[in-house]
Amino acid sequence: MPMQSPQDLFIHELSCMHAFEQQNVQMLQQMLQEVKDPTARQPIEHHLEETREQVTLLEQCFQSLGQQPQQVTVATAQGMKQDHDTFVKMQPSPELLTMYNLGAASKTEHLEVAAYRTLINMATVMGQKEIVRTLRQILNQEEDAVNELEAASRQLGRQQIPQLMKQVA
Numbered sequence: 001m002p003m004q005s006p007q008d009l010f011i012h013e014l015s016c017m018h019a020f021e022q023q024n025v026q027m028l029q030q031m032l033q034e035v036k037d038p039t040a041r042q043p044i045e046h047h048l049e050e051t052r053e054q055v056t057l058l059e060q061c062f063q064s065l066g067q068q069p070q071q072v073t074v075a076t077a078q079g080m081k082q083d084h085d086t087f088v089k090m091q092p093s094p095e096l097l098t099m100y101n102l103g104a105a106s107k108t109e110h111l112e113v114a115a116y117r118t119l120i121n122m123a124t125v126m127g128q129k130e131i132v133r134t135l136r137q138i139l140n141q142e143e144d145a146v147n148e149l150e151a152a153s154r155q156l157g158r159q160q161i162p163q164l165m166k167q168v169a
């Protein structure tokens with residue numbers, strides 16, 4: 001079916017985020033299998049719970065539009081997973097894999113922040129007040145997740161990078 005109206009674009013983008021968040025649940029679960037450090041686990045565990053909730057919140061948006069999420073393939077999510085799997089094949093030490101995962105989770109959240117800001121702009125112009133409220137709730141969680149992931153990454157980096165550099169030198 002050709003894409004003709006701004007509503008079509010909005011539904012498509014919303015469907016992409018619905019698929020993206022579902023894949024992110026899997027990615028965060030995978031990270032928790034690989035990350036043992038409590039400082040790094042905390043923001044990942046926290047955001048895993050939020051991400052599950054976000055899938056439901058997005059479904060509420062579809063309900064208020066009287067629509068169903070479209071079946072879409074999101075290449076960016078698949079690409080993040082591929083990058084992760086390629087890195088794991090390089091046999092990183094647990095410390096480096098933890099740093100990688102924090103960085104990757106942060107990249108993902110930045111991408112989501114951009115996507116939700118765009119969706120909020122569209123929903124605002126389209127007069128979808130309830131959807132704007134729901135998407136803002138998600139956006140706030142994403143922005144907080146970025147801050148928490150970056151804070152963990154900084155703390156861990158300060159603790160571990162100087163020591164790890166000495167080991168290699």
Ligand SMILES: [Fe+2]
Pocket residue numbers: 024047051109112142145
């Ligand atoms: Fe997120």
